[in-house]
Amino acid sequence: MVLRPGQGGRDGEEKGNEGSEQPELHECIVGAASADREPPTGGTSVRAMVLDAPGREPRLREAEVPEPVPRPGRVLVEVHACAVCRTDLHVVDGELPDPKLPLVPGHQIVGRTEDGARVGIPWLAWADGTCRYCRTGRENLCDNARFTGYHVDGGYAEYALAHQDFCVPLPTDGSDVELAPLLCAGLIGYRALRSAGDAERLGLYGFGASAHVVAQVARWQGRRVFAFTRADDAEAQALARKLGAEWAGDSLGAPPEELDAAIVFAPVGALVPAALRALAKGGVVVCAGIHMSDIPSFPYELLWGERSVRSVANLTRADAHEFLPLAAQVPVRTTVDVYPLEQANEALDRLRAGKVRGAAVLAVRAQ
Numbered sequence: 001m002v003l004r005p006g007q008g009g010r011d012g013e014e015k016g017n018e019g020s021e022q023p024e025l026h027e028c029i030v031g032a033a034s035a036d037r038e039p040p041t042g043g044t045s046v047r048a049m050v051l052d053a054p055g056r057e058p059r060l061r062e063a064e065v066p067e068p069v070p071r072p073g074r075v076l077v078e079v080h081a082c083a084v085c086r087t088d089l090h091v092v093d094g095e096l097p098d099p100k101l102p103l104v105p106g107h108q109i110v111g112r113t114e115d116g117a118r119v120g121i122p123w124l125a126w127a128d129g130t131c132r133y134c135r136t137g138r139e140n141l142c143d144n145a146r147f148t149g150y151h152v153d154g155g156y157a158e159y160a161l162a163h164q165d166f167c168v169p170l171p172t173d174g175s176d177v178e179l180a181p182l183l184c185a186g187l188i189g190y191r192a193l194r195s196a197g198d199a200e201r202l203g204l205y206g207f208g209a210s211a212h213v214v215a216q217v218a219r220w221q222g223r224r225v226f227a228f229t230r231a232d233d234a235e236a237q238a239l240a241r242k243l244g245a246e247w248a249g250d251s252l253g254a255p256p257e258e259l260d261a262a263i264v265f266a267p268v269g270a271l272v273p274a275a276l277r278a279l280a281k282g283g284v285v286v287c288a289g290i291h292m293s294d295i296p297s298f299p300y301e302l303l304w305g306e307r308s309v310r311s312v313a314n315l316t317r318a319d320a321h322e323f324l325p326l327a328a329q330v331p332v333r334t335t336v337d338v339y340p341l342e343q344a345n346e347a348l349d350r351l352r353a354g355k356v357r358g359a360a361v362l363a364v365r366a367q
Contacts, residue, residue, distance in 0.1 A: 048157035049344040051103045054094030062342050068161035075113050075164045077121060082155030083108035083180035084347045084360040090291045091150055099150050107148035108183040109155035110176045120168040121160055122183045124315055125152050140314035156344050158364055168320045176366040181334045181359035182327055185209035187315045190323040192263045192288040195312055199261030200224060205251055205275055206266025207236040209359035212243060213332055219244035220330045226255045239357055263288055273298035281305035288312050336361045
């Protein structure tokens with residue numbers, strides 16, 4: 001696959017957004033009418049899965065909502081596929097605070113603009129470009145950032161509206177459903193892998209959407225991969241071995257040898273001390289999730305020896321411009337469970353229960 005040059009930065013560097021208009025929280029395709037919202041053109045409606053209140057059953061309702069209307073600096077994207085992320089679970093289950101409501105979730109969006117360009121819409125919907133973080137290449141930490149499928153409506157719908165500078169140009173080949181997981185599972189996984197440094201022996205805790213992408217990149221880079229899953233999850237362990245892991249076993253157990261780095265994808269705080277126990281001196285544990293249960297206390301001796309624990313947060317446009325060509329070069333092959341849009345609740349339920357192998361993807365108009 002070849003990445004086309006396009007919007008959202010160039011040469012791996014992030015563009016500033018000085019003068020770009022901040023998206024308001026009322027920018028949406030669902031919600032109460034107001035003087036601030038532009039009315040839908042001609043009353044056209046589109047299918048969407050909508051969250052009215054976190055934690056309520058059913059989590060999402062199927063609805064007909066107004067087709068979003070482009071504004072200056074925004075692009076209308078016909079959604080072809082949207083991968084289902086664990087962050088979506090955290091939003092709909094109420095583990096992340098203050099989502100826009102009502103909300104269309106989803107932030108791993110593959111689609112086409114009105115002029116036919118194939119683009120992706122990732123988690124980062126907008127950053128101000130002027131704060132101390134944006135000015136130092138860390139737009140992922142922008143205090144004023146807005147996130148897709150959380151602060152603005154996302155891709156569990158037939159159309160999505162996005163800030164043109166934050167759309168990611170996508171290669172013309174590859175199927176929509178196979179590309180979609182690269183837009184968060186892949187990007188966050190890649191950011192976490194970079195944070196692991198040049199570790200040769202790499203542990204992956206939780207072998208889901210991100211880990212099954214990272215394992216392929218890590219093996220291509222010449223690293224040795226050790227996969228950690230629930231003790232009885234034979235399917236995930238088999239997938240890990242198929243993708244190049246030389247060992248796969250119980251997350252709370254010990255690997256056959258020490259690790260130089262570990263990436264914790266599962267949102268389980270107890271895995272952090274478990275990973276520290278598996279680390280060689282000087283190793284790092286990278287926590288790659290947006291939400292995690294409390295990390296239990298652990299003796300200082302697990303951290304001593306210049307071991308460290310760190311997190312990764314969100315992503316940048318530069319991450320996408322680095323990772324997508326790399327994914328094509330490897331090449332990364334995603335394993336996907338595909339669902340129609342109206343079965344979004346089923347996809348979320350299976351993800352919550354740990355029954356998804358690889359990544360779950362909603363096929364909206366997938367090609």
